[in-house]
Amino acid sequence: MSNPANTPTSTHLPTPPPAGISVEERESMRRQGVLLTSFAEIYNWGRANSIWPLQFGLACCAIEMICVAAARFDIARFGAEIFRASPRQADLMIMNGTVTKKMLPQVVRLWNQMGEPKFCIVMGACASSGGPFREGYNVVKGIDRFIPVDVYVPGCPPRPEALLHGLMEIQKKMREEPLTGPDAPRYFRKDTTCEYPIPEFGEHDLVPPYNSELWKPPAPIVREGK
Ligand code: SF4
Numbered sequence: 329m330s331n332p333a334n335t336p337t338s339t340h341l342p343t344p345p346p347a348g349i350s351v352e353e354r355e356s357m358r359r360q361g362v363l364l365t366s367f368a369e370i371y372n373w374g375r376a377n378s379i380w381p382l383q384f385g386l387a388c389c390a391i392e393m394i395c396v397a398a399a400r401f402d403i404a405r406f407g408a409e410i411f412r413a414s415p416r417q418a419d420l421m422i423m424n425g426t427v428t429k430k431m432l433p434q435v436v437r438l439w440n441q442m443g444e445p446k447f448c449i450v451m452g453a454c455a456s457s458g459g460p461f462r463e464g465y466n467v468v469k470g471i472d473r474f475i476p477v478d479v480y481v482p483g484c485p486p487r488p489e490a491l492l493h494g495l496m497e498i499q500k501k502m503r504e505e506p507l508t509g510p511d512a513p514r515y516f517r518k519d520t521t522c523e524y525p526i527p528e529f530g531e532h533d534l535v536p537p538y539n540s541e542l543w544k545p546p547a548p549i550v551r552e553g554k
Pocket residue numbers: 387388389390424425426451452453454455459460483484485486
């Protein structure tokens with residue numbers, strides 16, 4: 329498989345260029361040694377190349393995440409090698425394993441303690457949907473029921489290359505994020521919250537069983553003739 333380090337997307341400035349300048353014009357000026365940019369572009373470029381992931385692991389997928397930080401795959405090539413043990417110093421949560429109902433309140437609390445702007449990669453079948461333990465009474469059937477997810481990395485477990493691909497997708501999202509207007513991220517808008525409800529154990533299950541602003545139960549399938 330191709331080496332992700334050879335892809336140009338991790339460090340290149342995004343398109344489109346600042347307003348009023350065409351891509352060709354900017355490229356032409358860049359060849360002359362003149363770099364034209366905007367505040368948003370520089371801000372997003374810096375953010376995308378200095379990600380600090382939260383250092384924690386939930387299950388076997390965490391072993392693959394650890395491999396990504398080790399010498400063979402070397403996440404440092406993407407500017408994201410500083411795994412932080414404190415959520416207040418991290419801006420990327422990698423959900424890397426089975427989320428049990430007992431663990432869930434702590435996971436949501438960690439997410440709330442991370443400062444904005446923050447992003448979430450869901451790694452593997454368990455964190456995406458419950459995976460092989462989906463029918464288990466004690467397993468959350470997808471962390472996206474409780475916190476917002478930016479990128480899903482499928483697999484059981486996903487290989488380190490797949491996680492690196494997910495990281496590059498997050499970087500792409502960061503580089504293309506507008507800072508103003510209706511598409512501005514949640515932390516720049518007054519009508520959204522950056523804190524998410526922490527579920528508690530009720531009589532039979534978690535209360536609430538999901539965050540209704542993030543996830544809705546699928547509509548029941550109605551078969552014709554029944
Ligand atoms: S998706 Fe597979 S490898 Fe990852 S935590 Fe679940 S069972 Fe383990």
